[in-house]
Amino acid sequence: MFRILALLMIVVPVMELWVLITVGKWIGAWYTIGLVILTGVIGAWLAKREGLHTLQLIRLQLSQGQMPGSALIDGACILVGGAALLTPGFITDAVGFLLLVPYTRNIFKAWLRRLFERWIKNGKFIIIRR
Numbered sequence: 639m640f641r642i643l644a645l646l647m648i649v650v651p652v653m654e655l656w657v658l659i660t661v662g663k664w665i666g667a668w669y670t671i672g673l674v675i676l677t678g679v680i681g682a683w684l685a686k687r688e689g690l691h692t693l694q695l696i697r698l699q700l701s702q703g704q705m706p707g708s709a710l711i712d713g714a715c716i717l718v719g720g721a722a723l724l725t726p727g728f729i730t731d732a733v734g735f736l737l738l739v740p741y742t743r744n745i746f747k748a749w750l751r752r753l754f755e756r757w758i759k760n761g762k763f764i765i766i767r768r
Contacts, residue, residue, distance in 0.1 A: 654727030661728065677731045681723030684738045689716050711750055715743050 662670040692712045699706040719737030722730040736742045757763035 650729065651727075654725075654729055657728050658726075674726050674728075674731075677728075677735075678723060678726070681720065681731065681734055681738065684735070685716060685720035685723065688738055688740070689713070689720070692716060708747065711747050712743065715746055715750075719743075 658670060658674075661673075665673075692709055695709045696706040696713065699709060715737045719734040722734030722737065725734075737746060754763060
């Protein structure tokens with residue numbers, strides 16, 4: 639897992655630079671910078687909106703004595719999506735928006751749920767109940 643993360647930390651910035659340079663050649667440097675800033679502002683607004691909605695849902699579920707499992711996964715996706723949108727570049731912006739939009743976030747949530755179930759089944763992830 640660490641090797642994959644290390645590889646991503648090298649490959650993603652190189653890909654981002656290539657895309658930024660390519661887009662800059664197509665539409666111009668100032669438009670590219672403006673577009674990166676615009677996606678950051680829109681992403682921050684969307685992350686705040688979705689994050690507050692998810693936080694309200696978690697509070698409601700906890701007040702009713704329910705475990706907010708799905709809402710917590712939503713929160714994690716929103717956190718990662720918001721962080722991706724803070725990183726300048728179009729590839730990370732695309733990933734960030736996919737994690738912030740509820741419809742596409744549900745696809746990631748289903749994938750994460752299957753991944754967690756597989757980890758639990760294989761003993762790589764342990765849940766301790768008190």
